[in-house]
Amino acid sequence: MTGAVATAAATTAATATATATTAVTTASSATAGGVPAFDFAGLLEMMLSLVLVIALIIALSWVIGRLRGVTRTTSGAMNVVAEIAVGPKERIVLVRVGERQALLGVSGAGVQSLSLLEQNIPVPESAQPADFALKLKEVMKRAGIAR
Numbered sequence: 775m776t777g778a779v780a781t782a783a784a785t786t787a788a789t790a791t792a793t794a795t796t797a798v799t800t801a802s803s804a805t806a807g808g809v810p811a812f813d814f815a816g817l818l819e820m821m822l823s824l825v826l827v828i829a830l831i832i833a834l835s836w837v838i839g840r841l842r843g844v845t846r847t848t849s850g851a852m853n854v855v856a857e858i859a860v861g862p863k864e865r866i867v868l869v870r871v872g873e874r875q876a877l878l879g880v881s882g883a884g885v886q887s888l889s890l891l892e893q894n895i896p897v898p899e900s901a902q903p904a905d906f907a908l909k910l911k912e913v914m915k916r917a918g919i920a921r
Contacts, residue, residue: 841913855897868895 855875857867864881866888875895877888 841910855895868897870894 852869852871855868855870857865857880859865861881864879867878867880869876869878873894875891877891879886879888
């Protein structure tokens with residue numbers, strides 16, 4: 775019986791040694807065969823691409839934040855007459871609807887009517903919303919992009 779146990783132990787040890795030798799040979803052939811186990815250049819390229827995309831997202835969010843002062847107006851029966859920021863995401867907007875004016879509060883939570891004005895507020899020409907092209911040119915001058 776001890777001979778059978780010794781033979782089984784020897785067979786198990788031989789199988790383990792063969793498996794370890796096969797694993798080492800496989801790992802050696804992966805690097806020796808010209809296929810690197812770790813592609814540093816590919817990882818570097820991927821990381822640089824990721825950094826570039828993140829930088830582009832940050833730059834675009836900065837530009838959009840700078841252009842937040844650009845008023846959105848429409849022609850027709852309704853348009854924005856004036857607006858003023860009262861917080862980072864809050865502003866008060868004077869809107870003309872037909873011949874009447876209304877004050878609206880705009881925030882991240884939504885839009886709320888503050889008051890429907892009985893008399894229209896005369897708005898000086900300088901307070902009128904600027905044309906988008908002029909506003910963009912002004913922002914680009916401040917940023918040093920345009921002359």
